[in-house]
Amino acid sequence: MNDKGAEKDGLGADGDAFYEALMAAHDGLDEIQGHALNARLVLLMANEIGDMTALAAILQTARKFDD
Amino acid sequence: MAQYHYTPFEYHKPPGLTRKEDRHDVVIVGAGPIGLAMAIDLALRGVSSVVLDDNDVVSVGSRAICWAKRTLEIFDRLGVGERMLDKGVTWKVGRLFHGKDEVYNFDLLPEDGHKYPAFINLQQYYVEQYLVDRVRDFPDLIDLRFKNQVVDHKDHGDHVVLQVETPDGAYDLEAGYFIACDGAGSATRGRMGLAFDGQTFEEHFLIVDVEMQDSPFATDQPERWFWFEPPFHPGQSALLHQQPDNIYRIDLQLGPDADPAGEAAEEKVIPRIKAIVGDKPFNLDWMSVYKFRCAKLDRFVHNRVLFVGDSAHVVSPFGARGGNGGIQDVDNLGWKLAAVLAGAADPELLDTYHDERSHGSQENIMNSSRATNFMTPKTPMEAVFRNEVLKLAHDLPFARKLINSGRLSVPCSLEGGALQSEGDCVVGSGHAVVDAPLRNREWLVERLQGDFLLAGFGDVKVPEVSGLSRLGVGHSSDEYPCVEPANEYAVSRYGDGSIYLFRPDGHVAASFSSSDVNLISAAFDRARGLTKNPAGGSS
Numbered sequence A: 001m002n003d004k005g006a007e008k009d010g011l012g013a014d015g016d017a018f019y020e021a022l023m024a025a026h027d028g029l030d031e032i033q034g035h036a037l038n039a040r041l042v043l044l045m046a047n048e049i050g051d052m053t054a055l056a057a058i059l060q061t062a063r064k065f066d067d
Numbered sequence B: 001m002a003q004y005h006y007t008p009f010e011y012h013k014p015p016g017l018t019r020k021e022d023r024h025d026v027v028i029v030g031a032g033p034i035g036l037a038m039a040i041d042l043a044l045r046g047v048s049s050v051v052l053d054d055n056d057v058v059s060v061g062s063r064a065i066c067w068a069k070r071t072l073e074i075f076d077r078l079g080v081g082e083r084m085l086d087k088g089v090t091w092k093v094g095r096l097f098h099g100k101d102e103v104y105n106f107d108l109l110p111e112d113g114h115k116y117p118a119f120i121n122l123q124q125y126y127v128e129q130y131l132v133d134r135v136r137d138f139p140d141l142i143d144l145r146f147k148n149q150v151v152d153h154k155d156h157g158d159h160v161v162l163q164v165e166t167p168d169g170a171y172d173l174e175a176g177y178f179i180a181c182d183g184a185g186s187a188t189r190g191r192m193g194l195a196f197d198g199q200t201f202e203e204h205f206l207i208v209d210v211e212m213q214d215s216p217f218a219t220d221q222p223e224r225w226f227w228f229e230p231p232f233h234p235g236q237s238a239l240l241h242q243q244p245d246n247i248y249r250i251d252l253q254l255g256p257d258a259d260p261a262g263e264a265a266e267e268k269v270i271p272r273i274k275a276i277v278g279d280k281p282f283n284l285d286w287m288s289v290y291k292f293r294c295a296k297l298d299r300f301v302h303n304r305v306l307f308v309g310d311s312a313h314v315v316s317p318f319g320a321r322g323g324n325g326g327i328q329d330v331d332n333l334g335w336k337l338a339a340v341l342a343g344a345a346d347p348e349l350l351d352t353y354h355d356e357r358s359h360g361s362q363e364n365i366m367n368s369s370r371a372t373n374f375m376t377p378k379t380p381m382e383a384v385f386r387n388e389v390l391k392l393a394h395d396l397p398f399a400r401k402l403i404n405s406g407r408l409s410v411p412c413s414l415e416g417g418a419l420q421s422e423g424d425c426v427v428g429s430g431h432a433v434v435d436a437p438l439r440n441r442e443w444l445v446e447r448l449q450g451d452f453l454l455a456g457f458g459d460v461k462v463p464e465v466s467g468l469s470r471l472g473v474g475h476s477s478d479e480y481p482c483v484e485p486a487n488e489y490a491v492s493r494y495g496d497g498s499i500y501l502f503r504p505d506g507h508v509a510a511s512f513s514s515s516d517v518n519l520i521s522a523a524f525d526r527a528r529g530l531t532k533n534p535a536g537g538s539s
Helices: A012-025 A031-049 A052-064 B033-044 B069-078 B081-087 B124-135 B187-191 B266-277 B323-341 B349-375 B380-393 B397-402 B489-494 B517-527
Strands: B024-029 B049-053 B066-068 B093-098 B101-107 B119-121 B142-146 B149-155 B160-166 B169-180 B197-200 B204-211 B223-228 B237-243 B247-255 B283-290 B293-296 B305-307 B453-457 B469-473 B498-502 B508-512
Touching: A012 B349, A012 B380, A012 B397, A031 A052, A031 B380, B024 B033, B024 B160, B024 B323, B033 B049, B033 B069, B033 B124, B033 B142, B033 B323, B049 B169, B066 B069, B066 B323, B069 B081, B069 B323, B081 B124, B093 B380, B101 B380, B119 B237, B124 B142, B149 B169, B149 B187, B169 B187, B169 B323, B187 B305, B204 B266, B247 B266, B266 B283, B293 B349, B323 B349, B380 B397, B453 B489, B469 B489, B498 B517, B508 B517
Parallel strands: B024 B049, B024 B169, B049 B142, B093 B223, B169 B305, B453 B469
Antiparallel strands: B066 B119, B093 B101, B149 B160, B160 B169, B197 B293, B204 B247, B204 B283, B223 B237, B237 B247, B453 B498, B498 B508
């Protein structure tokens, strides 16, 4: 796999806490609002990562798992 | 019931029916694993108790089956750990499936050099039977009364009066302390009108024990298998576990709209089991349909009434944090109550039982709620995230770690509590004892629990501190007993040249890289609750 970032354990011991916070962020939103939130999250996280090579690899990895 | 033979325990007419009994130091209600362990813990400290139970048989059905390493170490101290280990099924490997595919597998305790494994599976009825057998070793200290139902109690400030009903009539019993080990539906809690708040989950689960000669696992080794959306149970989750006597535990998620009575019918259950185990012959041993919640009391200590185990806190079963959490309550309370009764500590020491175990139960509730939320997505969006995690997990390690089918019970750390002092050694203050092998097939865990202990590891001399027993590990001394490690683990796991102060429940109260007697004495005082307004400690 080209995407080295996807192989790492970036969340460490905080995985469960992040997942819980992510679900909580969706609390009370309908499905369309939820997709919009996800889109904003992707854009914000991309800005935070800020590295086009890494982002391109992530896009490829995510797409690879499509059914 | 195919395997276990339920023999009723004998009921004896209690003395209180014919004459008023003297006040008992401690009365425990509930002779389940928690109440029995509580009585044994106190008896080992010379404290007598009366244990009352409205029933006269052990747990009907296997119920709690997963006993964690820390629980087994506590049971070792209570004298039933080895018997449980001998009978129990030791499993280490868990496999996680999504649909028909294995996503990954894990080894629970890859580290060797521990007396007890990460987990054993053993039916609750065996645990209760072993504990009752152990209770019989203390005929002068434990008065176990079956078919004695507490119907009322009243706290009189310095004692509690219980009203007890028996087949021969009712009597009153006075207790210095009343310990409620009467389970999730605690009548004691109900009588006191105490709030028991938390999260209720709408999902129904079917739990079935089947007796089967042929293992359903692919290997001879017992394992834990968990499925998300298995082909035999579309859209839901399933869990398969092995118990002794060729009994297998199957948990099936049924969804929120299931009809409990209908689902527990044999004609409905048998096809579900066949879908899992195929053509292998089996017998149904026990089944139950349940819902659950995560809740706890605000306070575990109400003057002379103390709540221990499920009466104080309940969690979902994912992670095996119910019974295992309750045993840690017992471990925490026993030495403190004994010290208070002996006049060696003020009753305020009991408040640290609340502080430490309320913190522990909060941790258990958090973990089991997260697992339950992952397993039972409440919205389409939660289902999307869950399914994408499962998909990524086939290839990506980080996603495997996000899959939550229960974060299995690990010992609670008491770090930062009022009784702990800061330490600078390998095992941090508040942590539970770390085991290691000694010569002659002995274990460190057998030596570091039971009473306050000052232990030195490796090249160090343990100084004399008034009132404190000493132990040397990996060195010799003319002044105090020493043990010989079987290999390097004992010294390396604690740090060469380190001195540790252990509490009677085997948690580290403080550690020292130099033998400063004043520092050690101060930590010893604080650990016993003798230091008022301890600086730096918080709860």
